[in-house]
Amino acid sequence: GAGVSQTPSNKVTEKGKYVELRCDPISGHTALYWYRQSLGQGPEFLIYFQGTGAADDSGLPNDRFFAVRPEGSVSTLKIQRTERGDSAVYLCASRSVAGGPAGEQFFGPGTRLTVL
Amino acid sequence: GNSVTQMEGPVTLSEEAFLTINCTYTATGYPSLFWYVQYPGEGLQLLLKATKADDKGSNKGFEATYRKETTSFHLEKGSVQVSDSAVYFCALLKNQGGKLIFGQGTELSVKP
Numbered sequence: 597g598a599g600v601s602q603t604p605s606n607k608v609t610e611k612g613k614y615v616e617l618r619c620d621p622i623s624g625h626t627a628l629y630w631y632r633q634s635l636g637q638g639p640e641f642l643i644y645f646q647g648t649g650a651a652d653d654s655g656l657p658n659d660r661f662f663a664v665r666p667e668g669s670v671s672t673l674k675i676q677r678t679e680r681g682d683s684a685v686y687l688c689a690s691r692s693v694a695g696g697p698a699g700e701q702f703f704g705p706g707t708r709l710t711v712l
Numbered sequence: 713g714n715s716v717t718q719m720e721g722p723v724t725l726s727e728e729a730f731l732t733i734n735c736t737y738t739a740t741g742y743p744s745l746f747w748y749v750q751y752p753g754e755g756l757q758l759l760l761k762a763t764k765a766d767d768k769g770s771n772k773g774f775e776a777t778y779r780k781e782t783t784s785f786h787l788e789k790g791s792v793q794v795s796d797s798a799v800y801f802c803a804l805l806k807n808q809g810g811k812l813i814f815g816q817g818t819e820l821s822v823k824p
């Protein structure tokens with residue numbers, strides 16, 4: 597079946613602009629995660645949704661970052677007033693709750709964001 | 713706080729050599745431990761996991777044993793292949809919330 601998909605695959609923007617990154621999880625997966633991966637580093641957690649609600653947003657770096665999942669499926673990560681330091685690969689993952697909290701998180705290919 | 717430390721790469725081996733990639737963790741309680749792999753041009757995928765002390769995870773010839781006494785989860789493979797060239801990430805999961813905490817990754821390059 598289809599895996600996690602993310603769009604766009606690449607996004608180049610200018611400092612100060614607003615961007616939206618989209619994640620389509622595996623159908624039926626109620627848990628959804630956003631991570632950010634800088635060059636040469638491991639992914640860092642941003643936010644976790646269980647259904648429509650953000651169960652844990654402790655990884656969002658500041659109030660310029662916001663994420664929504666209004667219908668419990670597709671999620672959008674929104675970044676306002678982008679800064680050069682926001683440049684990274686943004687990863688989305690989903691998990692079936694049937695597997696429990698230690699169940700496999702399935703990752704998408706990521707969106708590479710470059711802020712000029 | 714919770715953290716994961718991996719041996720630095722890149723690691724370069726000849727085909728059929730023995731592989732060890734060290735991973736240690738700091739966490740309260742009893743986390744689950746994972747190895748994820750990222751092949752060139754592909755997304756992260758789960759390689760193996762262990763959810764409690766002394767468990768051994770295994771897949772594709774790779775193994776790792778959850779050692780609580782040494783807070784380690786070292787990845788091993790007896791005979792690596794060129795196709796194992798990838799970046800390997802050790803990660804821990806706290807049961808509450810399900811967020812993964814990753815190490816910095818170790819790049820493995822296997823030469824024929």
